Amino acid sequence: MNAPLADRIRPKTLDDVVGQQHILGPNKVLRRIIESGTIPNMVFYGPSGVGKTTVASIIAKQSHMHLCKLNGTTASTADIRDVVAQVNTLQAVNGVLLYLDEIQYFNKKQQQTLLEFIENGSITLIASTTENPYFYVYNAILSRSTVFEFKPVEKEEVARAVDRAFRILSEDLGEEIRLEDGVTSYIASACGGDVRKAMNAAELCTAAVRSEDEPRITMELAEQLTQRSAMRYDRDGDAHYDILSAFQKSMRGSDPDAALHYLARLLEAGDLASACRRLMVCACEDVGLAWPQIIPIVKAAVDAAMMVGLPEARIPLADAVILTATAPKSNSGESAIDAAMRDVKAGKLGVIPRTLQNVHYDGSDVAKKGQFYRYPHDYPDHWLDQQYLPDALLGASYYHYGDNKNEQAFKAYWENIKRKHSS
CATH class of the missing domain: 1.10.8 (Helicase, Ruva Protein; domain 3)
Structure with a gap:
């Protein structure tokens, strides 16, 4: 039976490798390392099918090292020890190169076992992963390895x-x-x-x-x-979060075409829930007070999408995405709550002013009896100058009006009222 075409066509030299010229082109760093003959421990990071296994095989061939392959989804600690047992045998006189695919599936104990043999020089490791190695690979292994990112081939x-x-x-x-x-x-x-x-x-x-x-x-x-081979998508992987990030950033950046592109990728992958959630977040976070009416509008579109399901869900979602991308933008609300939460987390609390407390009687410890809260609706313009922040936070300012038409109108309204009552 013939071997799969991908194996038969696999490049035998660096010059035959398609793509990855940023690390394998003339005088590029990985190529120089390979040609030097001194192979360090390495981590290859990038999507599947872009040459990580191929380059590892070429390295083994050019360095005359004995290549052993393991996969993190199936390999055990015993498999690692079996590889190490080949050190100093006739078939591995020039050393053992272990290519460990999908290292992110190794647990901490397995990675620590691997570390032991890396440190004593028993093996040279080339690990590959489709996920960000700085999140999934044991720090001690990373500190002893050089990370190279492989990119989708042009x-x-x-x-x-x-x-x-x-x-x-x-x-x-x-x-x-x-x-x-x-x-x-x-x-x-x-x-x-x-x-x-x-x-x-x-x-x-x-x-x-x-x-x-x-x-x-x-x-x-x-x-x-x-028809579906272009979809790189794993709901627990980097691609999932990259698409969601690009989706929201495109709406935030007021680019409806890019936002629709990423929406299409989410829907093609069947991830309706993530698209709806991120759309709602963007309406609140990035349009916000510049046009607060967008929030119930987007919520209605999301409800309609969830009700009808795919493929029809694409229609209300497309409307909502275009609306969000082309709406005026303001993150003043998010900035305000984040500033307030920073103070709270830092312990800047203070006692709630007595006028605001839910108090119906005065204890014996209160020298001046009475709550003294004044009801704003009893005053002209439904406003009066009254303390609301704790004494410890007097003067703190969290909300700053955005430069959009809506917030500037509110700003002018309140400046006029406060000016009138201060005169």
């Missing part, structure tokens, strides 16, 4: 690999596979920078036309077999 680079894949598949089939215009470009684009997914798509397309007298891959077929 479309043009993926297209090179797709063309090569179809050449190999044509050789396997014994006749040329004809491609409709745009197929290579579509697969390269739809894979979302994941070369392995692009290889799988090419292989699936070929399998679908293998029995034809004149095998031909159409755009329709390519779209059917790669």
Whole structure:
């Protein structure tokens, strides 16, 4: 049985690797390290299918080290010890290079066992992870390793690999596979920078036309077999939070097109709840007092979306996202509550003024009897100058009017009233 295309097409040298030129290009740091022959412990961080395993294999080959592979989802402490047992054997005369995929799934005890063998030099570690290593990898391992970030491969680079894949598949089939215009470009684009997914798509397309007298891959077929391959999404992973962050920041930045793009990615992944939650947060946090009427409007759109579900939910959510992105912005409310909470957390509390306390009688310890609270609605303009903050916080100012039309109107209103009553 033939090996998967992704394995057969796997680059054998650094020059054959597609993408990652920021670390593997001429005179770039990782390339210089590999060419030096002295391989340190490393952590490769980045999405799947972008060359982490391939580069580790090339490193092992060029350094003449014995390559052992483990996966963090299935490997145990015993597996680590089995790898170490190969040190100083005939097959590992130049040392052992352990490639540990998905290290984030190792618990602390397993990572500590790994650390023991890293420290005494028994093995050289290359660990890979699709998650941020600074959150998931034991600090002691990170401090003894160099972290390299692998990025999604550019479309043009993926297209090179797709063309090569179809050449190999044509050789396997014994006749040329004809491609409709745009197929290579579509697969390269739809894979979302994941070369392995692009290889799988090419292989699936070929399998679908293998029995034809004149095998031909159409755009329709390519779209059917790669339609969801661009989605990099794990609700517990970095991609989830990256998309949500970009979604809100695009609305905050008043870019409706970008906001709709990220909304589409959330909905395509079926994450309706996260889209609704972040939209509500943005309406309150980023539009806020500049146009407070937006809050019930967005809430109504969110309720409608949750009621009808996908795919129809996209319609009220799109309306609400465009409205939020194009609305005037103010974060004065958020800034005000954050400032107040900083004081509270710092212990700046003070005694609530007696005029504001829920007191119905005076104890014997109170020299001046009576609460002396004055009801603002009994006074002109429903306002009077009265102390509300504790003595310890007199003069504290948390809320500052935003520079939008709505808040400036309120500011002018209250400045006029206070000026009138101070004269």
